[in-house]
Amino acid sequence: MVGGGQVAHRRVAGLLEARARVTVVSPEVTPALEALVAPGSLTWVRRRYEPGDLDGAWYAVAATDDPAVNAAVAGEAERLRVFCARADDRSASSVWTPAVGRQGDLVVGVHGGGDPQRAVGVRDAVVAGLTDGSIRDRAAREPEGGRAGSVVLVGGGPGDPGLITVRGQQAVAQADVVLADHLAPQSLLSSLPPEVEVIDASKLPRGRSMAQEQINALLVEHALAGKRVVRLKGGDPFVFGRGMEELEACVAAGVPVEVVPGVTSAIGVPGLAGIPVTHRGLTHEFVVVSGHVPPGHPASLVDWPALGRLRGTVVVLMGVDTAGAIAAALVEHGRAPDTPVAVVADGSTATQRVVRTTLTGLARALADEGVRPPAVWVVGEVVRLATEPGPAR
Numbered sequence: 001m002v003g004g005g006q007v008a009h010r011r012v013a014g015l016l017e018a019r020a021r022v023t024v025v026s027p028e029v030t031p032a033l034e035a036l037v038a039p040g041s042l043t044w045v046r047r048r049y050e051p052g053d054l055d056g057a058w059y060a061v062a063a064t065d066d067p068a069v070n071a072a073v074a075g076e077a078e079r080l081r082v083f084c085a086r087a088d089d090r091s092a093s094s095v096w097t098p099a100v101g102r103q104g105d106l107v108v109g110v111h112g113g114g115d116p117q118r119a120v121g122v123r124d125a126v127v128a129g130l131t132d133g134s135i136r137d138r139a140a141r142e143p144e145g146g147r148a149g150s151v152v153l154v155g156g157g158p159g160d161p162g163l164i165t166v167r168g169q170q171a172v173a174q175a176d177v178v179l180a181d182h183l184a185p186q187s188l189l190s191s192l193p194p195e196v197e198v199i200d201a202s203k204l205p206r207g208r209s210m211a212q213e214q215i216n217a218l219l220v221e222h223a224l225a226g227k228r229v230v231r232l233k234g235g236d237p238f239v240f241g242r243g244m245e246e247l248e249a250c251v252a253a254g255v256p257v258e259v260v261p262g263v264t265s266a267i268g269v270p271g272l273a274g275i276p277v278t279h280r281g282l283t284h285e286f287v288v289v290s291g292h293v294p295p296g297h298p299a300s301l302v303d304w305p306a307l308g309r310l311r312g313t314v315v316v317l318m319g320v321d322t323a324g325a326i327a328a329a330l331v332e333h334g335r336a337p338d339t340p341v342a343v344v345a346d347g348s349t350a351t352q353r354v355v356r357t358t359l360t361g362l363a364r365a366l367a368d369e370g371v372r373p374p375a376v377w378v379v380g381e382v383v384r385l386a387t388e389p390g391p392a393r
């Protein structure tokens with residue numbers, strides 16, 4: 001790579017992804033390129049290009065802002081029969097760089113007839129199609145010699161289908177069986193082809209729910225039958241999600257299992273309401289607590305007195321019915337009664353709403369507003385910062 005600017009940086013990123021050993025020749029490089037030098041991802045020769053620099057190279061990129069240097073690099077490459085991409089002159093290049101997209105071990109490269117934006121647009125469309133399942137990778141679905149079953153525990157985020165990760169969406173698109181929670185993004189299920197079996201594994205608060213043992217057994221049973229099983233969960237699988245029990249069940253049964261983290265409602269839902277869980281100079285800690293049992297309950301594992309003394313942010317999940325008791329415990333153990341509280345219900349969905357109150361006003365505010373789960377509530381000075389963001393469309 002001759003050159004160390006933005007173009008070089010983007011090309012280097014692609015080369016490193018392809019596991020090339022990269023040497024950058026340039027008196028200066030961007031901070032992002034420099035950051036790759038220390039961990040040994042690339043070698044930086046800190047000077048201008050000199051003839052002979054391409055010795056031993058398989059591939060060269062001329063990406064300086066000096067056409068004469070780029071021409072010299074391309075000339076040396078031609079003599080050595082090394083392919084060379086000239087960032088400033090496509091017609092003088094012996095190779096063109098495609099827009100590359102990857103999905104697992106599948107690589108898509110697109111040339112746009114000299115129009116890089118066109119190439120990127122088509123590349124993105126193909127990758128999006130593979131991701132959402134509208135383009136089917138049939139070979140991946142039915143490998144020769146039969147298919148081994150597997151389980152992917154996917155964190156679906158707080159509900160909006162746009163908040164699932166790319167890997168999570170891929171796994172859903174490739175699934176034969178999906179076991180879904182009621183808090184997982186439901187609209188992803190509607191786009192699944194009819195042959196995909198969807199199993200309702202919801203656990204309604206104080207309502208109907210599928211037993212965890214049955215969920216574990218179904219995951220294992222379908223995977224052992226050769227199916228690609230996705231366990232689609234709300235938020236992150238390992239935040240009050242019993243994901244570990246599912247992972248352990250799969251491992252114990254010898255089923256290959258992957259974990260795809262998700263945007264947890266503990267951080268993502270306050271964020272959607274413009275509430276940061278930390279803020280420089282204000283809060284150096286945040287604690288996420290399950291409120292499914294109140295303080296004093298024999299099953300509670302929370303150190304409520306310690307949380308009362310905490311200055312930082314407390315985020316409570318599953319704490320609508322227990323809010324009054326929890327707020328009282330926090331005040332009893334030291335938190336100021338007028339500490340601001342924000343309750344965010346139905347985060348990321350069309351019915352998202354925010355109720356602002358204080359610790360002492362919390363129970364009344366929830367009752368007056370008729371707030372029902374799912375909701376998270378946030379205690380602390382960060383609530384005063386709340387600035388309602390809007391969609392950037």
Ligand SMILES: C[S@@+](CC[C@H](N)C(=O)[O-])C[C@H]1O[C@@H](n2cnc3c(N)ncnc32)[C@H](O)[C@@H]1O
Nearest residue numbers: 158235236239241264265317318347374375376
């Ligand atoms: C069993 S916990 C699962 C948490 C999930 N694993 C996560 O990381 O977000 C369910 C609780 O998460 C919170 N929650 C999940 N989705 C939510 C949403 N869209 N809006 C508000 N709270 C939500 C509520 O406190 C709900 O009672």
